[in-house]
Amino acid sequence: SQTIHQWPATLVQPVGSPLSLECTVEGTSNPNLYWYRQAAGRGLQLLFYSVGIGQISSEVPQNLSASRPQDRQFILSSKKLLLSDSGFYLCAWWASYRITEAFFGQGTRLTVV
């Protein structure tokens, strides 16, 4: 079965500091991977998705970037965090064909202070 590992679970970072969140997937190959952000009381905002190594699509222009260095690894980064980057970050796996549900990592609670 598919498993998504996401770390760290919580993170407190000062404004202007860099960020690196990592997500790895087990139990599948060539997964479609997604990064979402959820602000307090809000829905899931799609940030990036990747259909393969080195392939990144950005949905919302912002202070963040993503990379897919390996088939089962997806990294979310920032060079300089802003207060508005605070939120709950979720990595998810959706199969490439249409009829499947998403599997989510446990999420990272990021607080920028």
Next chain:
Amino acid sequence: QKEVEQNSGPLSVPEGAIASLNCTYSDRGSQSFFWYRQYSGKSPELIMSIYSNGDKEDGRFTAQLNKASQYVSLLIRDSQPSDSATYLCAVRGEWRGSYIPTFGRGTSLIVHP
């Protein structure tokens, strides 16, 4: 721009009652539909998926899909306090050659004893 709309709530129902959650979507080409439950501070977990018009039942949960009217709903029978959570509607359809999922903002459900 694909949109998925949900009433943010909160929807408050007494224990044992039926909770009805609704979701509308803008993309007529959408092909698969999902309901997720999200407890505070946790990642979403799949409750139901539905792909064809009509009803789909699983235990206390019934998903209803009407593609002509572009809405999908979730009924929770015999609501329990443990059902108190945010319910996210997700819709998936083809976008730029991939099946990109779109989430609604979620409906907060409160089941009071």
